[in-house]
Amino acid sequence: MVWHIAKRELYEHLNSLRFGLTTLLLLALMLTNAVVYLREHPKRVQKYHDAVTNARNALTAQADNLYVLAQKGPGAFYKKPSPLQFCAEGGEAFIPDVVNTNSWQWRTDALKSFWRLSYPSITPNLGNIRPDVTKVDWGFIVGYVLSLIALLFTFDAIAGERESGTLRLMLANAVPRHAVLLGKFLGAFLSILIPFSIAVLMNLLVLSTSRSVHLTAGEWERLGIIFLIALLYTSIFLALGLLVSARVQRSAVSLVILLLAWVTFVVFMPSTLASIAGGFSAPMSTAELRERRSQLREALEEPFEERYGRRFLSEKQTEVSPKMQAQGDYVMKDAQQQERLNQERLTEQIAQVQGARNVTRISPVAIVQHLIEAFAGTGFERHLQFLENVHAHARQFREFVIEEDRRDSESLHVIGVPTGMSQKRVEPGAIPRFEDTLSLRRDFNTAAMELLVLVLFFIVLMSGAYLAFVRVEIG
Amino acid sequence: MFTTLIRRELLDNLMTFRFAAALFIMLLLVVANTAVLIKDYERRLADYNTAVKTHQEKLREKKNYMAGLAEAVVLDRPPNPLSIFNVGLDKRLGNQIWIPYDLVPTLWDAGMHGADNPLFNIFTSIDIVFIFEVVLSLMALIFAYDAIAGEHERGTLRLVLTNSIRRGHILLAKYLSAMICLLVPLVMSLLLALMLLTTSTAIALSADDFLRIGGIVLSSLAYLSVFYLIGMLISAATRRTSTALMLAMFVWAFLLLIYPNMILTVAETAAELPQDAQARRASAFNQIEQLWEEFDRQRLKFLRNDPVPGEEPDLGIHGLGAVMADFERYQTTLRYHYYTSIAFREVGPRGETLVPHAKNYFGFLTPLMIKTAEKTWPIRESALKDIYVQQAEADRMWLNLSPIGMYDAATQAWTGTDWESIQDFFEAVRQWRLTLVDYLLDTEVFASREWFLSDKEEADWSTLPPFSYQRSGVAINAKRALPHLFLLVLTNLVLFMAIFLVFVRSEV
Numbered sequence: 009m010v011w012h013i014a015k016r017e018l019y020e021h022l023n024s025l026r027f028g029l030t031t032l033l034l035l036a037l038m039l040t041n042a043v044v045y046l047r048e049h050p051k052r053v054q055k056y057h058d059a060v061t062n063a064r065n066a067l068t069a070q071a072d073n074l075y076v077l078a079q080k081g082p083g084a085f086y087k088k089p090s091p092l093q094f095c096a097e098g099g100e101a102f103i104p105d106v107v108n109t110n111s112w113q114w115r116t117d118a119l120k121s122f123w124r125l126s127y128p129s130i131t132p133n134l135g136n137i138r139p140d141v142t143k144v145d146w147g148f149i150v151g152y153v154l155s156l157i158a159l160l161f162t163f164d165a166i167a168g169e170r171e172s173g174t175l176r177l178m179l180a181n182a183v184p185r186h187a188v189l190l191g192k193f194l195g196a197f198l199s200i201l202i203p204f205s206i207a208v209l210m211n212l213l214v215l216s217t218s219r220s221v222h223l224t225a226g227e228w229e230r231l232g233i234i235f236l237i238a239l240l241y242t243s244i245f246l247a248l249g250l251l252v253s254a255r256v257q258r259s260a261v262s263l264v265i266l267l268l269a270w271v272t273f274v275v276f277m278p279s280t281l282a283s284i285a286g287g288f289s290a291p292m293s294t295a296e297l298r299e300r301r302s303q304l305r306e307a308l309e310e311p312f313e314e315r316y317g318r319r320f321l322s323e324k325q326t327e328v329s330p331k332m333q334a335q336g337d338y339v340m341k342d343a344q345q346q347e348r349l350n351q352e353r354l355t356e357q358i359a360q361v362q363g364a365r366n367v368t369r370i371s372p373v374a375i376v377q378h379l380i381e382a383f384a385g386t387g388f389e390r391h392l393q394f395l396e397n398v399h400a401h402a403r404q405f406r407e408f409v410i411e412e413d414r415r416d417s418e419s420l421h422v423i424g425v426p427t428g429m430s431q432k433r434v435e436p437g438a439i440p441r442f443e444d445t446l447s448l449r450r451d452f453n454t455a456a457m458e459l460l461v462l463v464l465f466f467i468v469l470m471s472g473a474y475l476a477f478v479r480v481e482i483g
Numbered sequence: 484m485f486t487t488l489i490r491r492e493l494l495d496n497l498m499t500f501r502f503a504a505a506l507f508i509m510l511l512l513v514v515a516n517t518a519v520l521i522k523d524y525e526r527r528l529a530d531y532n533t534a535v536k537t538h539q540e541k542l543r544e545k546k547n548y549m550a551g552l553a554e555a556v557v558l559d560r561p562p563n564p565l566s567i568f569n570v571g572l573d574k575r576l577g578n579q580i581w582i583p584y585d586l587v588p589t590l591w592d593a594g595m596h597g598a599d600n601p602l603f604n605i606f607t608s609i610d611i612v613f614i615f616e617v618v619l620s621l622m623a624l625i626f627a628y629d630a631i632a633g634e635h636e637r638g639t640l641r642l643v644l645t646n647s648i649r650r651g652h653i654l655l656a657k658y659l660s661a662m663i664c665l666l667v668p669l670v671m672s673l674l675l676a677l678m679l680l681t682t683s684t685a686i687a688l689s690a691d692d693f694l695r696i697g698g699i700v701l702s703s704l705a706y707l708s709v710f711y712l713i714g715m716l717i718s719a720a721t722r723r724t725s726t727a728l729m730l731a732m733f734v735w736a737f738l739l740l741i742y743p744n745m746i747l748t749v750a751e752t753a754a755e756l757p758q759d760a761q762a763r764r765a766s767a768f769n770q771i772e773q774l775w776e777e778f779d780r781q782r783l784k785f786l787r788n789d790p791v792p793g794e795e796p797d798l799g800i801h802g803l804g805a806v807m808a809d810f811e812r813y814q815t816t817l818r819y820h821y822y823t824s825i826a827f828r829e830v831g832p833r834g835e836t837l838v839p840h841a842k843n844y845f846g847f848l849t850p851l852m853i854k855t856a857e858k859t860w861p862i863r864e865s866a867l868k869d870i871y872v873q874q875a876e877a878d879r880m881w882l883n884l885s886p887i888g889m890y891d892a893a894t895q896a897w898t899g900t901d902w903e904s905i906q907d908f909f910e911a912v913r914q915w916r917l918t919l920v921d922y923l924l925d926t927e928v929f930a931s932r933e934w935f936l937s938d939k940e941e942a943d944w945s946t947l948p949p950f951s952y953q954r955s956g957v958a959i960n961a962k963r964a965l966p967h968l969f970l971l972v973l974t975n976l977v978l979f980m981a982i983f984l985v986f987v988r989s990e991v
Contacts, residue, residue, distance in 0.1 A: 025726060029733045033741065040745050099605030129601035134577050135591040135816060137902045138875040139882055139891075141747035142607075152740055160732055164725070263728065264501040264625055268508045275617055276512055282606035283519040293599045295533065357600045364606060388605060 009183060010190045017195020021161065027199055030157050034207035037149050042214035044144070045094035050220045052089045059086045059106075064441075071436040074416070075429045078409040081109035081123025085398045088444040090385035092227055094215070095234055096377065097143040098387025104130045107398045111343075122339050122424060124347035125402055127354045147380045150238040151373040154204065155245045155274055159266045161196040162249025164259035166477065171259060189250065189477050193470075196246050201239065208235060230383045237383070240462055241376040245270075247469035254476035277371040285367040291356035297349070304345050312338050328420050332428050339424030354395075361388060372465055375458045382455045385446045389454055394444060401442045408440055485652055488643075492660035496626060505622045506668045512614050513672035517679045520567040520610060525685045527562040527574070534559045534579060534596040543944055546937030548928055549845070550805070550826035551944065556582045558915070558950055559596065560908050563900055564686045567676075568699055569612040569891070571900025580909070582916055584923065585852035586820040587860040590909050591867060611676055612894045615703050616887055617739060619669060620710040624735050626661050627714025628727045631986065635722050650987050658711065658979075665707050673700065691957040698897035698957075698964055705971040706890040710735075712978035719985045738885055746881045760870050764814060767866030771819045771859045775810065778821065778855040785847055791840050798841045800834035802827030802936065817863045821852055825935040838932060846930030853920050875902065889970045896964035899954050903963055911952045918948040 021027050063083040070077045087105040109123040142148055169175035178188060212231070215221050223231070249266060256262040292300075316331055365388065368374035381387030413419050413430045422428025496502060538557040545551030559579045566573040577593025586592070634640035643653060677696070680686050688696075714731050721727045786794045793799045796808035804827040811822045830838065882888030895901035923929060926946075933940050 024729075026729050026733070029729075033733070033737065037741065037745065040748060044748050044751075102604040103602065134575075134593065134595060135871060136875075137572060137576065137590070137871060138751075138878045139747060139888075140575075141751070142744045144744050144748050148744070153736065156732075156736055156740075160729065168725075260629070260724070260728070261500055263732075264504055267621060267625070267732075268504050271617060271621060272508060272512070276516075276609060276614070279607050279609045280512075280515055280519060283523070283608060284515075286600075286603055286606070287519070287522055291600045294596070295537070357602050360600055361602050361605070364603070368606075388602075 009187045010194065013178075013183070013188055013191025014194035014198065017165075017192055018198050021195065021199035022202075026157075026160055027203070030160075030200070031203040031206065033153065033157075034149070034203050035210060037144055037153065038207040038211035039214065041094055041144050041146065041149070042211045046215065046218050046221065049089070049091070049093065052093070053220075056086055056089050056105075059084070067439060068436040071434045071439060073431050074409065074412055074434050075426050075431050077434055077439070078413075078423065078429065079120050079122055080111060082401065082405045082439075082442065084108050085394075085401065085442055086444070087391070087394045088446075090390065090446070091221065091223060092230060092234075092384035093386055094145060094211075095231070095384035096147040096381040096386050097145045098147075098381040098384070098390065100386055102130065103388065103391045104128050107395065109402075119335060119339055119425065122343035124343045124350065125398065126347075126350050146234065146238070146384075147377045150241060150380065151377050152274060154200070154238065154242050155373065156270060158196070158200060158242045158245035159249045159263075159270055161200060162192070162246050163253055163263040163266050165192045165196065165250055166253040166480070167256050167259040167262045168253075170257070170480075185478055186474060189254075189474055193243075193246055193250060196249075197239075197243060200242055200246075204238070204242075230385075234380050234383050237376060237379050237459070237462070240459075240466065241372060244372055244462065244466045244469060247466055247473050251469055251473035251476055254473055254480055273371050274373045278368045278374040281367045281370065282364040285364040286360055289356070289360045289363060291360050292353045297353055300349060301346065304349060305342065308338065308342055308345070328422055328428065332420070332422050332425055336422040336424035336428055358392065369458070369461060372462065375462055379455050379458050379462070382458075390446070393446065393450065397444055398442075401440065404440045408438075412438075484646070484648060485656060488648070488653065488656035489660045492657050493663060496661060496664040501622075501625050502664060502667075505618070505625070506671070509614070509618050509622075509668040509672050510675060512618065513611060513676050514679065516609050516614060517567065517611065517676045520608075521679060521683045521686065523608070524562060524564060524567055525683065528685050530596060531559055531561050531578070538579070545826070545944075546828070546941045547826050547933055547935055548931075548942045549935045550824045551942055552584050552919075552923075553807075553822065553824035554583075556584075556919075558582060558912055560593075560905075561952070563898065563904075563954065564688065565692060565695060565898035566610070566900050567680070567686075568610060568696070569894040569898045569900055570608065570610045571895040571898065572902055572905055573900040574608075576905055580912060582912065582919075583820055583822065584849075584916070584920060585856040586818070587856055587863070588909065588912050588916060589816075589863075589867060590906065591816040591871065592818060593909070611673075612699070612703075612891065614672075615669070615706070616890060619665065619703065619707050620739060620887075621735060622668070623661075623665055623707050623710035624714040624731045626665065627711045628718050628731045629724045630657050630661070630715050631718040632722055632724045632727045633718075636724055651983060654715075654979075654983060654986055658708075658715070661711055662704075662708060665711065666704070669700070669703055669707065694957045695897045695899070695960055698961060699894050702890055702893040702897065702964065702968055702971065705893075705968060705975060706886055709886040709971060709974050709978065712975060712982060716978055716982045716985065719982050719989065722989075739887060742885050743882060743887055746884075747878055750878055750881050763866060763869050764817065767862055768814050768817055768819070770862050771817060772812070774855055774859050774862075775819055775821065778851060779810075781851060782848060785844065789840065789844070791837060796823065797825060798837055798844060800827065800830055800837050800841060802830035802834050804828045817866055819859065820856065823848075827936045827938070829938045830936065838936065841935060842930050842932065845934055846927065849929035850924065853923070883967070883970060886971065886974060889967045889974070893964045893967035893971065896967065897960050899960055901963065904955060904960070907955050908952055912950075915948065915950045922946075922948055 063086070067077075067083050070080050085107045089105075093100070104127065106128060108126045108128055110126045111121050111123040164171075166175065169178070179185070216223070248269070249262075252265050252269075253259070253262045256265065312334065316334060365374070365378065369378075378387070378389070382389050410423065412434055413421055413423065416430035416432055419430035420428040538555070538559065541557070542551050542555040545555050557579055560577075562578075563573045576590060577595055579596045580588050580593040582588050631640065634643070644650070673696070680688065713734060714727075717730050717734065718724075718727045721730060783794060791799065797806040804825070806825050808821075808823040808825075810819065812819045827834075879888070879892065883892060892901065896904070928934060933942050
């Protein structure tokens, strides 16, 4: 019975104006997305490879001397571009794709400041006077366009039939109401599924004809998950449409309510809530960072100068003296505390963004965009993963330096001082290589909660629609 | 008769659920976002004030002229209070600019102060005009879709037309009454926003600002009217409310969500001719480089021909302090200049004998640097225009094909957050640099001892010409907004004529 009603609904939709327009719209959007991606992605990949090769070459050049290697550090870390960036651009333009290792803070003849991780901030559009543009990615197509289309398919599902009187006819038969509701839901669902699937298939077809894009099995799996998330999200809006349509007497009123709700929840809510939530916490400002940086340095410098004099002298030393030990401690402590300061600021920034993201979860569009980003391997969560990889590698690199130094019997093992450390050549191949990776299992863990919220949204709205429909009186 | 029609239509519209709901949503969104926007503006203003203060302090810390003028002359762009209405490019483009005297500063040399959390930019910000763009257009379509089709279905159209009323009058009555209805939420929300603005102590609106806001209202009205007419056209052409509604919604989604994003994404990929831009950039950079190489040849020639041997940057003075001399070059923005700064606190007796020679050298070098900067400027200006401005103008042209683009451009021009208005600031900066250069050439301070040495006398920064920047007058804003406003009005006229033709020829 459910299937029967669904079929009837489907046939009705297939012949309608909205079905044609939906197909056209989705096809145009998905093709644009594919064409733009094919033009941009190779450039992105090329840029990444060039940067990584340069960093690697610089590192190899430093391998002649362990001290230089330890002082200059592992070089910049680059974030690997995701091949699924066409699914979600994820605000990548505002998220840096590199973590630097700087060591330029101070230097004397004898000692050089050691490297520390620093997190550059990017202001991408500083010289760009072109108008702003929202990237047409799957996240946009699903989040904004598909949700609107879902409402346009269901706003008159019940109210419309009531207006034309066919609802009475249908319910006069021995059809349970839940079957009618489910049938309507399925009918609308299928009639959106068809154009959306066609558009997605066209998109992927265009992408796979290109030689520059290679999607692995894992990535196809991710695409499948993203597709299912899009359908779940669409279902939420279908349920919302049915709910309002069942409660309201006239289809025009139903549409007005739905559109205003859509505008509020989808268009405005995420940004407004994020701005409000962002106002509650203030991360360390640039001026404060600068001040604390010099404070830390002075606090370190003063006791050292009191004891050992103003300048670090470059005297040749053959055994570990207290001064040498103090110099080594000085260098390492400086790098450590500055890095900790950088990290503290980053943590505050991340906390602010996280807080705002949590608040925006009230809006389903924010959730679905987070989810698509998570599975496409772009956006903020991906950035956090990248940072974690970087930190792990930085630890590994420091351990490697100590390990190498320990193996040199001539070294005095005072890390941070050129005369106290091994100056021997290091095998370039032995230097740990930074590999930026993505793991699906981890993505799924962070995404599970958001998926559950989406499912909850759907269940609540669908049962709301059922309750509303059961209580409908046909007068 | 005409007034009766208008009254009937007005009541019809005002007493509806859609009117109440739309009014409620509009007020809610505008109030919530205005509060957020005011807070944001206050923070930016505080950032600006701190930046101005620190930059002035940094300059005062410099004890000799050369170091100060080469390193520490930084001007800041104040945030625009009307950016609350349409943020435009105000927040995005650079707001602090370092001015070495041997480089003509442009927008592309500007940097950014403030920004405590650049990561937070992943959230888009919403301004009042954006709310109008989305909600007003939606409301207009919801009001319009059944204007004619609804009456046609109910049969009342026939009744009305049996009276001796011209069809044009019916259309006009419907249009006028709906516009009055739509004006209510627009004006009410704007008034609420203005009330909130006046509670903020950081924002003081001038009489000009109110005129500008009046311009925004005018543009909003024209924008609103375009969407109402689109809805009416659909209504007149389709004859059935359900079809009209569906079509109107798809047109709305297309015009608001899809066209601007899609056309810009396409334009960005299609219009980009990387080779062309690269070649243009490289050739301009090459020309500029040649001029500076010529400068360097003259500099070295001077050093070779003077009585003191050696060509070191500190001229062999070996004073106590910092020495810096190098070319700064950055091909992407064609930035090229000779960055030299010497700041000696004291000199030894041997160095003292070289001081007259150094004064002589800088007396020769500084005017040459300034002259070279002026020579490179036309090359750089035209190249930057080709590389950056042309594409942006093409984009804007594409956007101007949709009412949203016209409305956005018009309101940006009114608020003064469009590109031209921000360019005004940099024009003022360039003018100021000219007075600075005149001041240098007049006083010949570069041939003095304080230019590079602060042992006897220190630099007096109070004699420097002061910099002040005023936003351009409302007349200029109007001049920039008018073309876009004109386009909006033109669209209105075309749509109205189309409706008239469709409606007159329709049979009841």
